[in-house]
Amino acid sequence: MNFNDIKNMNNLDKLITKTRLEKNSYILSMLLIFTPLLIFFLNLILPSATNSIWLTLILLLGLLTNLNAFLYVYKLYKEHGKNFIISHLKSNKYIIFLFLYIIWCFISCFFSSNKFKSFFGTDYLCESFLCFLAYFGIFSNGIFIKNKDLLKKILTFFVISVSLISIVTLLSYYFNLNFHFFRRFTSIFMNENHYAYYINIGLIANTCLILFYDNKKLNIIYTVLYLINCHMLILNDTLGCFLAFICTLFLIFVYLLITKRNLSKFIILVISLIIICFVNRNIVLNSFFGDIISIEKNISKKDDIKKIYNTGSNRMGLWLVTIQLIEEKPVFGYGIGNLLEQYIRVNKSEITSRPHNEYLQVGVSIGIPGLIFYLLFLGLLFFKVIVNIKKISNFEVSILFIIVTYLVSSFFGVSIFYTTPYLYLFLGLLSGFVIKNKY
Numbered sequence: 001m002n003f004n005d006i007k008n009m010n011n012l013d014k015l016i017t018k019t020r021l022e023k024n025s026y027i028l029s030m031l032l033i034f035t036p037l038l039i040f041f042l043n044l045i046l047p048s049a050t051n052s053i054w055l056t057l058i059l060l061l062g063l064l065t066n067l068n069a070f071l072y073v074y075k076l077y078k079e080h081g082k083n084f085i086i087s088h089l090k091s092n093k094y095i096i097f098l099f100l101y102i103i104w105c106f107i108s109c110f111f112s113s114n115k116f117k118s119f120f121g122t123d124y125l126c127e128s129f130l131c132f133l134a135y136f137g138i139f140s141n142g143i144f145i146k147n148k149d150l151l152k153k154i155l156t157f158f159v160i161s162v163s164l165i166s167i168v169t170l171l172s173y174y175f176n177l178n179f180h181f182f183r184r185f186t187s188i189f190m191n192e193n194h195y196a197y198y199i200n201i202g203l204i205a206n207t208c209l210i211l212f213y214d215n216k217k218l219n220i221i222y223t224v225l226y227l228i229n230c231h232m233l234i235l236n237d238t239l240g241c242f243l244a245f246i247c248t249l250f251l252i253f254v255y256l257l258i259t260k261r262n263l264s265k266f267i268i269l270v271i272s273l274i275i276i277c278f279v280n281r282n283i284v285l286n287s288f289f290g291d292i293i294s295i296e297k298n299i300s301k302k303d304d305i306k307k308i309y310n311t312g313s314n315r316m317g318l319w320l321v322t323i324q325l326i327e328e329k330p331v332f333g334y335g336i337g338n339l340l341e342q343y344i345r346v347n348k349s350e351i352t353s354r355p356h357n358e359y360l361q362v363g364v365s366i367g368i369p370g371l372i373f374y375l376l377f378l379g380l381l382f383f384k385v386i387v388n389i390k391k392i393s394n395f396e397v398s399i400l401f402i403i404v405t406y407l408v409s410s411f412f413g414v415s416i417f418y419t420t421p422y423l424y425l426f427l428g429l430l431s432g433f434v435i436k437n438k439y
Helices: 003-007 009-015 018-045 050-080 082-091 093-110 115-120 129-143 148-175 192-212 216-236 239-259 263-279 281-300 305-309 311-328 339-345 358-366 368-386 394-409 420-437
Strands: none
Touching: 018 050, 018 129, 018 148, 018 420, 050 082, 050 129, 082 093, 093 115, 093 129, 093 358, 093 368, 115 129, 129 420, 148 192, 148 216, 148 394, 148 420, 192 216, 192 239, 192 263, 192 394, 192 420, 216 239, 216 263, 216 281, 239 263, 239 394, 263 281, 311 339, 311 358, 339 358, 358 368, 368 394, 368 420, 394 420
16 A cells, blocks of 8 residues: 555545454553553652643543544444444434533533633543543443453453552551552542542452353452452442442342342352451441431431531532522533532532532533433433343443442442543443444
8 A cells, every 4th residue: 555545534444444443442441441550650659740640641542532433433434334324323322312412511511601611621620521522432432342352351450450459558558558649548549439439330340250250260369359349448438339339239139130140159249248347347337327327317307407408428418509500500501610619609619519419410510401311321221231131241241230330329429530431431332232232
């Protein structure tokens, strides 16, 4: 092929094969998975700059994944024509709603009071429209990985990465090692809650590797890692993620009952969790169950407005105020990253710049139409998978439960540039199965 061919966009399909693009998707996904380990080592050298480096890496991955996705779609267009792509979109309408969601994000940011903050991000959470574009690229990237060996490696190395971070965090705690963590159980993250989101999805991935992959030697290793990650999640002391983990375990139990397999393994894992909870009973009883009892008492006392607002570490107050803010700007919201000023206006600035509920966060930041597009995207994708639950592979089941535990924890959490990308990676992998198997 000569230089003129290279210059000609029409011959781009001859330069780049689908196999090469799929390998690119795998490499980019692995880079995302190993980014926390890289950040850990950078944190030892440049603790004050790691968040900026982390954000830069995520945005760069977003650029590369979007470019790779564009080339893959272009390749399909050249080989099969636009009707092939349109037919796939029609049969997988949830992707259209993801497009609409991203478009509505742009419109919302365009109409926000602080466009620069919405498009580029300035607060410590650093989320912006550029991050949402990166999420979209990471999602698209996941769709194109079809090789089963590559897919299993992604899941395995994700568990390894999460486990290594847990190990060094526990070493730091028990041996007073200085790894420049902000607090004992934040690890390389800026907040205990943020770290808990990461542990939680890793722990469910760990659980699924034990339950759905039969390899006795590896299962011993995975079980040890499961114990370590369970211990880390409890020490982290984030109630929302602990509840999400328990809820997801229950759903896994229901699935195992329906399919009639691996119940003995599951029981062993549950007993192990109970033992770890007993070892850490002060945290479990005083923090987790104490919070639940406090929430129930405060909600039951409807005449005491202050207690209702303080329910769940002030979460209920934030949620009620956020609903009021949604009513003020229901169509376009306040734009990404513009909520701090609104909480200041209603005397809630001492709490947070986010409502600690991702669904309310979408509604107040992007508007009700954006929230509807987001929920339709998730709902239609889940519907396709659940109606075919008896046909799906072990890997698909694993990915499904990883996504579920993140979405449950989202009722108490925030989206952020270094944890949300994993949600979109796994959503992309699940979507790839749906498209490949024509569910």
